[in-house]
Amino acid sequence: MSFVTVNGKSQASAALSSLLELLQHLNLDPARVAIEHNGVIVPQDRFAATALSDGDRLEIVQFVGGG
Numbered sequence: 107m108s109f110v111t112v113n114g115k116s117q118a119s120a121a122l123s124s125l126l127e128l129l130q131h132l133n134l135d136p137a138r139v140a141i142e143h144n145g146v147i148v149p150q151d152r153f154a155a156t157a158l159s160d161g162d163r164l165e166i167v168q169f170v171g172g173g
Contacts, residue, residue, distance in 0.1 A: 108160035119158050126154040128164075140167045 107120045110128070122128045125148060129136050141148045142165040148156050 108158075110158055110160075110162040110164055112164045113166060119160075119162075122158055124154055124158060125152075125156045125164075128158060129153065129166075132166075134166065134168065138169045140169070141165070 107118055109116050110119045110122075111117070112128075112132075119128065122131055125141055125143065126136060129139065136150060136153050141153070143156060144163055
């Protein structure tokens with residue numbers, strides 16, 4: 107089993123191979139988030155191609171509408 111850190115919290119990622127799969131697991135809309143993966147901002151069109159590895163550090167920010 108491997109682990110990644112998401113917004114400062116450790117999370118098991120054994121069955122998750124990409125950023126897109128992680129977002130689906132977390133029930134987050136890929137169109138409404140920004141992700142920093144090991145200190146690098148990942149463009150939305152690269153979420154599916156960006157692999158997760160044991161020890162990765164992620165910061166996920168959700169866009170919220172309102173007024």
